[in-house]
Amino acid sequence: xxxxxxxxxxxxxxxxxxxxxxxxxxxxxxxxxxxxxxxxxxxxxxxxxxxxxxxxxxxxxxxxxxxxxxxxxxxxxxxxxxxxxxxxxxxxxxxxxxxxxxxxxxxxxxxxxxxxxxxxxxxxxxxxxxxxxxxxxxxxxxxxxxxxxxxxxxxxxxxxxxxxxxxxxxxxxxxxxxxxxxxxxxxxxxxxxxxxxxxxxxxxxxxxxxxxxxxxxxxxxxxxxxxxxxxxxxxxxxxxxxxxxxxxxxxxxxxxxxxxxxxxxxxxxxxxxxxx
Amino acid sequence: xxxxxxxxxxxxxxxxxxxxxxxxxxxxxxxxxxxxxxxxxxxxxxxxxxxxxxxxxxxxxxxxxxxxxxxxxxxxxxxxxxxxxxxxxxxxxxxxxxxxxxxxxxxxxxxxxxxxxxxxxxxxxxxxxxxxxxxxxxxxxxxxxxxxxxxxxxxxxxxxxxxxxxxxxxxxxxxxxxxxxxxxxxxxxxxxxxxxxxxxxxxxxxxxxxxxxxxxxxxxxxxxxxxxxxxxxxxxxxxxxxxxxxxxxxxxxxxxxxxxxxxxxxxxxxxxxxxxxxxxxxxxxxxxxxxxxxxxxxxxxxxxxxxxxxxxxxxxxxxxxxxxxxxxxxxxxxxxxxxxxxxxxxxxxxxxxxxxxxxxxxxxxxxxxxxxxxxxxxxxxxxxxxxxxxxxxxxxxxxxxxxxxxxxxxxxxxxxxxxxxxxxxxxxxxxxxxxxxxxxxxxxxxx
Numbered sequence: 001x002x003x004x005x006x007x008x009x010x011x012x013x014x015x016x017x018x019x020x021x022x023x024x025x026x027x028x029x030x031x032x033x034x035x036x037x038x039x040x041x042x043x044x045x046x047x048x049x050x051x052x053x054x055x056x057x058x059x060x061x062x063x064x065x066x067x068x069x070x071x072x073x074x075x076x077x078x079x080x081x082x083x084x085x086x087x088x089x090x091x092x093x094x095x096x097x098x099x100x101x102x103x104x105x106x107x108x109x110x111x112x113x114x115x116x117x118x119x120x121x122x123x124x125x126x127x128x129x130x131x132x133x134x135x136x137x138x139x140x141x142x143x144x145x146x147x148x149x150x151x152x153x154x155x156x157x158x159x160x161x162x163x164x165x166x167x168x169x170x171x172x173x174x175x176x177x178x179x180x181x182x183x184x185x186x187x188x189x190x191x192x193x194x195x196x197x198x199x200x201x202x203x204x205x206x207x208x209x210x211x212x213x214x215x216x217x218x219x220x221x222x223x224x225x226x227x228x229x230x231x232x233x234x235x236x237x238x239x240x241x242x243x244x245x246x247x248x249x250x251x252x253x254x255x256x257x258x259x260x261x262x263x264x265x266x267x268x269x270x271x272x273x274x275x276x
Numbered sequence: 277x278x279x280x281x282x283x284x285x286x287x288x289x290x291x292x293x294x295x296x297x298x299x300x301x302x303x304x305x306x307x308x309x310x311x312x313x314x315x316x317x318x319x320x321x322x323x324x325x326x327x328x329x330x331x332x333x334x335x336x337x338x339x340x341x342x343x344x345x346x347x348x349x350x351x352x353x354x355x356x357x358x359x360x361x362x363x364x365x366x367x368x369x370x371x372x373x374x375x376x377x378x379x380x381x382x383x384x385x386x387x388x389x390x391x392x393x394x395x396x397x398x399x400x401x402x403x404x405x406x407x408x409x410x411x412x413x414x415x416x417x418x419x420x421x422x423x424x425x426x427x428x429x430x431x432x433x434x435x436x437x438x439x440x441x442x443x444x445x446x447x448x449x450x451x452x453x454x455x456x457x458x459x460x461x462x463x464x465x466x467x468x469x470x471x472x473x474x475x476x477x478x479x480x481x482x483x484x485x486x487x488x489x490x491x492x493x494x495x496x497x498x499x500x501x502x503x504x505x506x507x508x509x510x511x512x513x514x515x516x517x518x519x520x521x522x523x524x525x526x527x528x529x530x531x532x533x534x535x536x537x538x539x540x541x542x543x544x545x546x547x548x549x550x551x552x553x554x555x556x557x558x559x560x561x562x563x564x565x566x567x568x569x570x571x572x573x574x575x576x577x578x579x580x581x582x583x584x585x586x587x588x589x590x591x592x593x594x595x596x597x598x599x600x601x602x603x604x605x606x607x608x609x610x611x612x613x614x615x616x617x618x619x620x621x622x623x624x625x626x627x628x629x630x631x632x633x634x635x636x637x638x639x640x641x642x643x644x645x646x647x648x649x650x651x652x653x654x655x656x657x658x659x660x661x662x663x664x665x666x667x668x669x670x671x672x673x674x675x676x677x678x679x680x681x682x683x684x685x686x687x688x689x690x691x692x693x694x695x696x697x698x699x700x701x702x703x704x705x706x707x708x709x710x711x712x713x714x715x716x717x718x719x720x721x722x723x
Binding site: 193 | 412436
């Protein structure tokens with residue numbers, strides 16, 4: 001069983017700030033992490049390998065710095081981690097990214113046929129949740145989003161059964177392989193990689209694949225292949241702070257009375273028949 | 277026996293001691309692995325924030341031109357706080373900051389005597405130097421135990437699956453907690469942390485704009501100041517507080533002996549909040565935003581608490597070896613020097629292929645000859661002195677405050693009266709004989 005995990009290196013959102021003038025993200029000096037949902041996708045792939053054997057290949061598209069994210073995946077125990085990097089890929093939107101990743105999965109399949117592709121349900125920086133489904137569509141794979149549990153794989157019949165986390169409950173679904181899953185964080189808890197894996201990761205140099213190597217239509221890649229036009233990025237309007245009634249420590253009775261007055265004026269408490 | 281590769285030397289902990297050791301070893305072609313439990317070197321490392329240049333410059337000549345440092349320290353101060361007042365002593369000199377002529381230092385090659393640093397940035401940079409030299413850095417991996425064979429340390433057990441690694445020797449620089457976890461097993465049972473040997477320091481990093489810092493501390497652009505404080509700054513506990521200027525933040529903290537915390541039942545958080553609220557301190561940090569809250573146990577047992585520093589297959593350096601000079605608030609430089617000396621001892625041992633205690637005894641000799649143990653030996657009596665003379669920290673600052681007020685207050689009383697009142701302010705709290713005996717004992721403790 002060969003799983004390919006699509007991951008994205010994202011800025012650690014706990015550290016991101018907005019430029020108040022331009023409204024864009026200030027990314028300089030912000031540490032990068034593997035998109036947290038993708039780590040759960042990787043864990044699911046590793047768990048499947050533990051159970052059914054096979055291999056796990058990780059892929060990401062990005063600048064050379066993304067090698068750090070790939071090493072992280074090796075430290076959890078992935079067999080191989082590939083970096084798709086080329087000037088031709090720069091500026092890709094979700095449409096173009098899914099095209100490039102599809103080319104890469106096809107290329108990987110030439111060596112080791114792919115049974116399953118996994119990705120996080122979405123990336124925490126863009127939140128689009130479009131790339132996984134885009135890759136499934138282009139590959140012609142069955143698409144199972146919001147997977148919270150893999151019930152099992154039937155290697156003979158080439159079938160997979162999963163639970164999907166939906167708003168109204170869970171859906172248990174069986175489909176044929178190859179398939180693509182997007183995974184939610186409730187699916188599993190991340191393992192603590194073994195020491196041999198961690199030591200391998202430190203020295204691991206991810207192979208870099210460029211456009212010429214994976215092939216494909218140049219007009220569908222990078223800026224040229226990206227019809228999405230970002231008009232404006234802006235932070236949501238800040239909410240006005242709530243009113244703080246002072247003096248609670250010194251004269252709690254007066255402060256409480258003032259609070260009741262204000263609430264009464266808004267009709268939040270009291271009204272007809274309320275005690276004086 | 278696991279299938280992990282074998283190393284010449286294992287270093288536990290990527291702080292100043294461990295990184296200095298790994299760097300020295302890697303440069304000599306020793307196959308070394310450096311284990312760090314934090315997400316990255318520095319992620320879990322805490323100190324007040326002053327780094328002395330001399331020792332680091334031996335390891336990385338010209339470090340100050342590339343390392344992530346905050347400010348070169350041009351001014352050092354000692355403040356004595358009473359409940360509402362402060363007496364200040366300070367010294368500023370351009371001779372502290374050679375190489376910073378443009379900012380008011382002397383036009384020399386540098387480096388400055390000391391820099392303020394933030395360890396999360398600095399340690400990461402420093403560890404990268406060891407990696408560049410060829411050390412294998414493994415982060416997020418705690419060393420949980422040493423592996424023994426026939427009374428000799430032969431490797432470490434990490435907290436990961438298949439987590440054993442073997443080597444000819446292990447250099448332990450895992451901070452103070454190693455004293456309780458790793459070291460008792462390697463020594464003769466007289467060890468373990470004692471609360472009276474440990475200070476608990478809490479610290480906050482408070483963001484402030486550069487210009488505000490330079491205005492409030494009266495600093496030339498880019499230059500830094502340090503303030504150490506005694507008295508009311510530690511809410512009646514035996515300890516020292518500090519304020520250090522970083523590039524665009526202030527490190528402010530308070531340290532007191534753990535045994536004092538235990539006795540008083542005080543909470544470290546309250547101690548630092550009371551300190552921050554003191555009328556002399558509040559304006560310095562006004563408008564600043566607390567960015568980080570950190571705590572750290574500092575081994576301040578001094579010379580007499582230094583554990584066994586070596587044995588068959590191991591050496592101990594840095595905080596793990598209690599190598600902290602609490603009087604001069606030095607620690608990271610002692611750590612670096614001890615790490616370097618341990619590494620050099622290993623390199624010589626490797627030539628002889630002898631990793632026994634007899635071979636590593638040279639490490640202790642080298643430390644004895646270096647400033648590390650010379651300085652600790654000088655202050656070997658200080659711990660006992662401070663324990664038996666709590667008035668040094670508690671009543672003296674109040675005494676100084678009272679005396680200064682009476683001397684400086686203008687009230688038309690004759691100046692001779694003032695002088696008398698000043699002397700009284702002191703002798704009311706401590707007799708002349710008591711004063712003399714404090715002085716004498718203090719002098720003795722530091723000889």
